[in-house]
Amino acid sequence: MNLLIFLAVVLGTLVLVRLMSIVQLVSSLAGDDDEAETIKDNKLNALFMLGFMVVGLILVVYMIIRFKPYMLPVAASIHGVETDSLLNWNFLVIGIVFFITQIALFWYVFRYQYRKGERAYYYPHNNTIEFIWTVIPTIVLSVLIITGLSSWNRITSTDDKHGMVVEVYGKQFKWIVRYAGGDNKLGPSNFRKISPVNELGLDSLHQDTEDDVIASELHMPVNTPMQFYFHSSDVIHSAYFPHFRAQMNCVPGMTTNFYFVPTITTAKMREITGNPKFDYVLLCNKVCGNAHFNMNAKIVVETKEEFQRWYKSQKTAFPKSDGKTAEVQQSTVNEKITASK
Amino acid sequence: MELREKLAVEHGDHEHEGEHGHHDHHEQTFWTKYVFSTDHKMISKQFLITAVFMAFLAMAMSMLFRLQLGWPDTKFQFLESVIGKWGKDGKLDPGFYLALVTIHGTIMVFFVLTGGLSGTFSNLLIPLQCGARDMASGFLNMLSYWFFFGSCTVMMVSLFIEAGPASGGWTVYPPLSALPEAIKGSGLGMTLWLASMALFIVSALLGGINYITTVINLRTQGMSMTRLPLTIWAFLITAILGVLSFPVLFAAALLLIFDRSMGTSFYLSDINLNGIALEHSGGSPVLYQHLFWFLGHPEVYIVLLPALGLASEIIATQSRKPIFGYKAMIGSMLVIAFLSFIVWGHHMFITGMNPFLGSVFVFTTLLVAIPSAVKVFNYIATMWKANIVLSPAMLFAIGLVSFFISGGLTGIILGDSALDINLHDTYFVVAHFHIVMGASAIFGMLAGVYHWFPRMFGRMMNKKLGYAHFWLTITSVYGVFFPMHFIGLAGVPRRYYANTAYEGFDSLVNINTMISTFAILGGIAQLLFALNFFYSIFKGKKAPLNPWNSNTLEWTAPIEHLHGNWPGPIPTVHRWPYDYGKPGAEHDFIPQTVPRDQTISSNRNDDDH
Numbered sequence: 001m002n003l004l005i006f007l008a009v010v011l012g013t014l015v016l017v018r019l020m021s022i023v024q025l026v027s028s029l030a031g032d033d034d035e036a037e038t039i040k041d042n043k044l045n046a047l048f049m050l051g052f053m054v055v056g057l058i059l060v061v062y063m064i065i066r067f068k069p070y071m072l073p074v075a076a077s078i079h080g081v082e083t084d085s086l087l088n089w090n091f092l093v094i095g096i097v098f099f100i101t102q103i104a105l106f107w108y109v110f111r112y113q114y115r116k117g118e119r120a121y122y123y124p125h126n127n128t129i130e131f132i133w134t135v136i137p138t139i140v141l142s143v144l145i146i147t148g149l150s151s152w153n154r155i156t157s158t159d160d161k162h163g164m165v166v167e168v169y170g171k172q173f174k175w176i177v178r179y180a181g182g183d184n185k186l187g188p189s190n191f192r193k194i195s196p197v198n199e200l201g202l203d204s205l206h207q208d209t210e211d212d213v214i215a216s217e218l219h220m221p222v223n224t225p226m227q228f229y230f231h232s233s234d235v236i237h238s239a240y241f242p243h244f245r246a247q248m249n250c251v252p253g254m255t256t257n258f259y260f261v262p263t264i265t266t267a268k269m270r271e272i273t274g275n276p277k278f279d280y281v282l283l284c285n286k287v288c289g290n291a292h293f294n295m296n297a298k299i300v301v302e303t304k305e306e307f308q309r310w311y312k313s314q315k316t317a318f319p320k321s322d323g324k325t326a327e328v329q330q331s332t333v334n335e336k337i338t339a340s341k
Numbered sequence: 342m343e344l345r346e347k348l349a350v351e352h353g354d355h356e357h358e359g360e361h362g363h364h365d366h367h368e369q370t371f372w373t374k375y376v377f378s379t380d381h382k383m384i385s386k387q388f389l390i391t392a393v394f395m396a397f398l399a400m401a402m403s404m405l406f407r408l409q410l411g412w413p414d415t416k417f418q419f420l421e422s423v424i425g426k427w428g429k430d431g432k433l434d435p436g437f438y439l440a441l442v443t444i445h446g447t448i449m450v451f452f453v454l455t456g457g458l459s460g461t462f463s464n465l466l467i468p469l470q471c472g473a474r475d476m477a478s479g480f481l482n483m484l485s486y487w488f489f490f491g492s493c494t495v496m497m498v499s500l501f502i503e504a505g506p507a508s509g510g511w512t513v514y515p516p517l518s519a520l521p522e523a524i525k526g527s528g529l530g531m532t533l534w535l536a537s538m539a540l541f542i543v544s545a546l547l548g549g550i551n552y553i554t555t556v557i558n559l560r561t562q563g564m565s566m567t568r569l570p571l572t573i574w575a576f577l578i579t580a581i582l583g584v585l586s587f588p589v590l591f592a593a594a595l596l597l598i599f600d601r602s603m604g605t606s607f608y609l610s611d612i613n614l615n616g617i618a619l620e621h622s623g624g625s626p627v628l629y630q631h632l633f634w635f636l637g638h639p640e641v642y643i644v645l646l647p648a649l650g651l652a653s654e655i656i657a658t659q660s661r662k663p664i665f666g667y668k669a670m671i672g673s674m675l676v677i678a679f680l681s682f683i684v685w686g687h688h689m690f691i692t693g694m695n696p697f698l699g700s701v702f703v704f705t706t707l708l709v710a711i712p713s714a715v716k717v718f719n720y721i722a723t724m725w726k727a728n729i730v731l732s733p734a735m736l737f738a739i740g741l742v743s744f745f746i747s748g749g750l751t752g753i754i755l756g757d758s759a760l761d762i763n764l765h766d767t768y769f770v771v772a773h774f775h776i777v778m779g780a781s782a783i784f785g786m787l788a789g790v791y792h793w794f795p796r797m798f799g800r801m802m803n804k805k806l807g808y809a810h811f812w813l814t815i816t817s818v819y820g821v822f823f824p825m826h827f828i829g830l831a832g833v834p835r836r837y838y839a840n841t842a843y844e845g846f847d848s849l850v851n852i853n854t855m856i857s858t859f860a861i862l863g864g865i866a867q868l869l870f871a872l873n874f875f876y877s878i879f880k881g882k883k884a885p886l887n888p889w890n891s892n893t894l895e896w897t898a899p900i901e902h903l904h905g906n907w908p909g910p911i912p913t914v915h916r917w918p919y920d921y922g923k924p925g926a927e928h929d930f931i932p933q934t935v936p937r938d939q940t941i942s943s944n945r946n947d948d949d950h
Contacts, residue, residue, distance in 0.1 A: 002422050016868070020803075020876045027803055028882065038730070045731040045808060049739070052812075056819065067827040070848050083759050090760065094750040101717060101746045108724040109739055112660075113731065119929055120662035120922035121726035124948035129722075130669045130715065137714045141707045141753070148757035149700050155759060156696035172523065194613040201613065230693075233613045235517040236626055238691065238766060242832030245763040249692050251626055252516055253610030256693030281843050285766045285834045287510045288517060289524045290436045293837035 039116065046113040053106035057099065072242055073273050076264040076280070076301065079155045080245030086151055090144060158259035163227030168218065168282070169200055170230070170237030170250040173291035175282055176200060177218045178317070181211025187317065191233045191252075201233065204318045212317040218282055218299045220262045221307035230256045240285035241299065243269070249286055262301045269301075377487070379479030382902050384486045385464035386797055389790070392457025395493055397871065399448035402441045404864050409433045411857025413839045413850070427505070435838040439508040440526050442836055446511030447534070448496065451541055454644040454778060456489050458786050459545075459583070462647055463552045463576040465793060469895035470570050472561025472912060474905045477554040481547050488544035492537045499533035507534035510836055512637070515608040515629050519600050522614050531601070535594050542587045542594075549587075552580040561894075563914035567671075568933065570893050570918045571657075571664060574671050575650025578678045579643050585682070586639040593632035600624070627692050634685035642681040644778055646674060648785025649716060649745075652738040655792050656720055658891045659735035660727035661929050663919035663948065666719045673712035673719075680709040690758040691765045699758045706756035713749050717742060728922065728929070732889065733807030737788035740815050741781050748776030751826065766836075769829025772822045780818045787814075790874070795888050799900040800881030802873050810869040817863030824852050892918045892932045917948070 030037065075081045112120075165180035176199055180186045187209025193201035202209050220226055230239050232250035239258075240247045248258040270278045280299035284292055302310070378384060405424070408417055420428030427437035464482065468475050476482045499506040508526030509518040513534065521528035556577045560569070596607040600621065608629045609621035657664040664670060686694070686702030720742045729735065751773040754760050764770060794802045828849055833840055840846040840853070887896040894914070898906045912934040920931035925943035937944060 005419070005422060016872055017876065020806075020872050021880065023806060024803055024876070024880060024882075027805060041804065041808065042729075042731045045736060046729075048812060049731075052815070060823070063824060063827065067824070067852070070827065070831050070852070072830065072832055080763075083762065086757070087754070087760050090754050090757065094753055098746065098750055101721065102743060104721050105724070105739065105742055105746070108721060108727070109729060109731075112724060112727045113729050114661075115728060118728055119924075120660060120728040122663065122922045122924055122946060123665065123722075123726065124663040124919065125666045125668065127669075130666055130719075133718045134711060134715055137711050141710055144753065144757065145704060145707045148759045149703055151759035152696065152700060152703065152757075155762070156699075191611040191613040192618045194618065195616065233611060235520070235523050236514055240766070240832075240834060242763060247691050247762050247765055251693055252612050253625055254627070254693060277844065279844075281845065283832070283834055283843065286514075287439065287836040290439065290838075292439070293435070293834075293839050294842045296842055 035116070039114065042114050046110045049106050050110040053103065057102065073269060074264070075243070075245050076269060077244040077246065077260040077262055079151070079260055080243075081263075082151055082154075083245050086147060089147070093140060093144065155259075158227060158257065163225035163259055164221075165227050165229065166218070167200075167229045167231060168239045168250070170232045170239060170284060170288070170295070171199070172234050172289050173284075173295040175216070175218075175239075175284075175295070175297035177215045177297070179213040179215070179311070179314075180208075181213055181316075183208060183211055186229065187212050189231070194233060200317070202317050209317055213311065213314045214317050215314045216297065218297060219307055219310050220299070220301050221304045222262055222265045222301050224304070225259065225261045228258045228260075230258070235288045236286045237284050237288050237295070238286035240283045241280070242283065243280050243299075247285060265301045265303060267302070377483055379475070379483045380902070380904055381464045381468050381476045381479070381482060382797070382906075384482050385461045387486050388456060388460030388464060388489065389797070391490060391493060392453050392461065393871070393874065395448050396453045396457065397867070398497070399445045399453065400864055400867065402445040402448075404861060405433065406438055406441045406445070407857040407860040409438060409838065410840075411854045411860075413841055413853075433838075436508060436525060437505060438838045439510070439524070439836065440506045440530070443507050443510055443513070443526070443534075444496065444500065447507075447538075449779065450511060450640065450644065451538070452489075452493055452496070454782050454786070455545065455583075455640070456493075456541070458644065458647045458782065458789075459552075459576065459579055460486070460489060460548060461786075462572070462651060462789050462793070463548065463580065465797060466570075466572055466895060467552055467555050467576055468559070469796075469898055469906060470573050470893050471556060471559060472564055472894050472914060473555055473559035474907075474911070476551045477559060478551055481551050485544045485547035485551065488540050488547065492540035492544060495533055495537035495540060499530050499537065502529050502533070504528045504530060506530040512633060513597075514633075515597055515600060515626055516612055519597060519609060520612070520614060535598055538594055539591065542591045545583050545587050549580040549583040552576055553584065556580075561911045561914060564933075567668070568914055568917045571653035571667070571670055572647075572650040574674060575646045575653070578674050579646045579650075582639045582643050582646070582678055582681065586636040586643075589632055590636035590640075593629055593636070596632070597629065627689070627694060630689050630692055631685070634688045635682075637688060638685040639678075639681045641774070641778060642677060644782045645785075646677070648741060648782040648789075649674070651785050651789040651792070652720070652741045654893070655734050655738040655788050656723050656742075657919055657921060658792075658889050659730045659732055659738070660723055661730070661921045662723055662727045663921055664719065665722035665725075666715075667917070667919060667948075669715060670719055673715045676712040677709060680705060680712075684709055684756075687756050687758075687761070690761045696758075703756060703758045707753065710749065710753055710756070713745075717746055717749070730889075732791065733802070733804060733811055734788045734792035734889075736808070736811040737784045737791060740811065741784040741788065743815075744776050744781035744784060744818070747823075748773055748781055752777070763832070764829060766834055767829035768825045768833050768835055771835050772825035772829060775822045775825075780822065784815075787870070792889065793895075794874075794877065794881075795884030795900075796895055798878050798881065799884055799902075800877055801884050801888065802877045802881060806869050806873040810866060810873065813866035813869070814863060817859045817866055820859030821856050821863060824856055828852055828856075887932075890928075890930050892920060892930055894933055897932065897934055919948075 075084045165184045165186060167178040167186050169176040185208040187202050187206045189201045191201050230248050230250040232252050237250040239250055244260055246258055246260050248256050270276050282297040282299050284295035416431030418431045420431050427434045504525040506526055507530045508524050517523050518527050518531050556573055599605040600608050606621040606624035608626050609624045612619040653664050684702055684706045687706045690699045755773055791802055791807055831849055833846055897912055914933045915936050916933055918933050922929050923943045924946050931940055
């Protein structure tokens with residue numbers, strides 16, 4: 001098999017070289033580089049340039065329309081709606097620039113193709129026009145920066161006291177979700193304590209750990225501010241919540257955070273997308289090893305009641321001595337949820 | 342010919358300042374002439390051919406992983422024949438997928454677009470366009486190539502080791518790249534990667550200091566800085582960027598070597614891998630990212646500026662018109678170069694670094710869009726009311742501008758941190774950087790090859806094949822990378838072996854298949870280039886002295902390569918290189934060597950730029 005492939009490659013190369021010499025012969029017979037031939041080539045290529053522009057721009061518009069259904073559905077978070085709007089404005093601005101400049105480029109190539117006996121217009125510089133097309137982009141870009149930064153500031157200046165505290169922990173190759181429970185404080189973790197039965201390296205004796213609840217899916221009560229903390233103990237992962245327009249790296253040796261408010265339940269999103277099997281997802285978005293592509297977790301956004309039902313069925317980090325699970329802490333969690341209304 | 346003799350008579354056979362000795366008896370052996378040559382023209386060809394070879398290798402790798410992405414459920418039996426155990430049963434091994442992606446990126450960014458672009462064209466054009474006999478140090482130049490060759494060899498060797506090559510992405514972030522237990526490629530493969538990059542950095546530095554020294558010190562009589570072609574400005578600025586930023590990559594790599602082999606904790610802390618708590622403590626992976634991207638960002642301008650320089654030259658020559666805004670072009674390159682040092686954090690918005698720091702980088706990043714825009718406008722203005730000759734080189738230069746517009750605009754979106762939150766590490770980023778580098782810059786390189794092939798090899802490449810190559814390539818490249826934006830907007834992460842883990846991505850399979858189809862088409866189209874390139878070196882039509890009717894000095898040196906470039910004295914320069922289509926002039930171009938008293942009819946139209 002290998003021999004055949006090798007022979008095919010060798011023969012193929014010889015054939016191609018032969019073809020090449022034929023091409024070369026034809027070229028020189030046809031007087032490839034003399035002026036008439038050059039002008040013919042110019043005309044043809046100029047026409048192709050124009051054609052490429054027209055077909056290309058039509059295809060761009062076509063793709064935008066055709067691929068729209070595959071795009072992410074409406075943002076399922078408060079800030080996500082804002083950044084989506086910002087994105088659309090940005091696309092509008094760059095879209096206009098794209099069309100104007102590409103059309104100018106290809107049109108000029110066609111319009112000003114070589115004409116024998118004519119000369120180009122000797123126009124080496126114009127400082128006024130340089131000034132104009134420096135200032136206008138500066139103004140436009142300044143608007144884009146200012147709006148972008150104002151969003152960024154809003155998104156990243158979170159108040160730790162707000163929001164239901166949840167840790168999203170990434171490890172090769174899965175996600176572990178830890179709810180801070182009634183005290184809204186995560187128990188401390190220590191990488192030296194990590195073991196198969198204690199994947200997060202938690203301190204079983206610490207009071208903050210008592211009500212921490214561990215899950216393999218991320219559930220969120222709708223319209224509840226969520227304060228996420230991210231961590232990893234092996235390599236860098238990235239917690240990517242595309243539907244919520246949220247992302248943050250999980251870095252060994254430091255704790256990172258991100259805050260957002262989910263606004264659309266899974267059920268509602270199933271309606272919106274027309275897909276009864278739709279589910280939100282948490283994806284790993286920083287290459288972390290061979291199974292990087294398979295490191296995801298289901299996310300569910302549900303009503304507060306549904307969330308409480310689910311939460312009660314989850315286990316705490318360490319089994320309670322009195323056999324009760326998260327139920328004990330429910331009242332405090334309830335307060336948190338009511339307070340956020 | 343007449344002109345040069347006239348010059349020799351008028352100005353005498355004097356040696357210009359800085360010119361090193363006359364090499365009369367230069368006995369050259371096969372080894373010193375073809376292998377360890379110190380002649381910049383030979384070295385530029387060595388860089389080019391090595392880079393072309395590496396480019397085809399990296400492209401073949403991309404074909405393999407695009408097969409996987411386009412047809413995730415198909416088994417390709419031939420895979421096992423090509424890559425052995427990594428293609429068992431016709432399925433690409435997921436670990437090797439990451440290795441392919443890593444090495445593809447490393448080869449393309451460093452070996453092809455830095456070594457191949459800067460190495461080839463800086464070497465070819467700096468002495469010739471400045472009017473120098475050779476580079477300031479032929480010996481360092483020779484070393485620069487052989488270190489480059491060495492780094493390519495080591496990288497290729499890493500492909501064959503048992504545990505596989507480096508696999509952490511071309512950015513090789515620790516801890517993944519520091520811990521072989523986390524991924525197999527981080528063992529010997531990563532060590533070889535680091536060794537290869539160390540050699541490459543040495544090569545780049547040797548080259549860079551040579552280029553800077555030659556441009557500053559060895560310009561011929563009359564060649565003031567503002568009479569230099571834009572290619573030289575681009576190469577000079579690029580070399581300065583390289584000299585200032587490559588050492589930081591070296592530092593990043595060195596610290597990584599220490600972490601991997603000597604138990605230090607620059608990048609590592611609080612790690613528990615497979616149940617074992619590692620002793621490293623106090624380090625931060627984010628430190629690596631800062632160091633890496635401190636080079637990483639200037640690196641992309643090291644890739645881009647030479648391409649832009651080549652395009653400026655080709656566009657002006659083939660438009661038969663001066664480049665519009667010569668001084669603005671220089672100014673914008675200087676501003677881009679300066680700003681390129683203070684934007685690196687836009688690669689790191691999602692790392693967990695302080696959001697305020699992120700804001701600073703947003704601000705500086707959007708600033709760098711301004712001079713880039715100015716350059717695009719100047720290219721377009723050059724073509725306005727021009728008289729354009731569409732050689733294959735010109736087609737590629739136009740393609741460069743088109744891709745630079747497309748890619749540059751999406752950069753504006755990614756530079757906005759609020760928007761980057763959802764786009765970071767998705768295919769939107771992959772589309773962006775491929776369009777600016779894998780399309781725009783490579784088109785610059787191809788344009789350079791087509792345009793200066795006669796200068797390098799004394800023969801012409803076949804024009805018709807060049808046209809076919811261009812049209813197939815531009816169609817394929819847009820076909821591959823434009824749809825990728827949509828996949829990225831849909832939330833698909835990069836460096837994913839398959840998109841099958843989340844059902845929401847199922848609808849995107851068709852787009853992926855289309856992308857892979859265009860990729861394969863594009864790959865095949867490059868064979869046209871390879872064929873044309875190698876065949877024409879030996880059997881191409883013999884080139885005239887100045888096939889493009891260009892003004893710059895390299896076209897005044899004889900076609901038969903002379904050690905020392907010009908047989909007599911080095912030409913003197915009397916004007917800038919952009920006297921194309923000057924009113925009052927006899928021809929539509931006036932080479933830089935033509936004295937003022939021979940162009941009395943057109944002197945009044947001098948541009949005071």
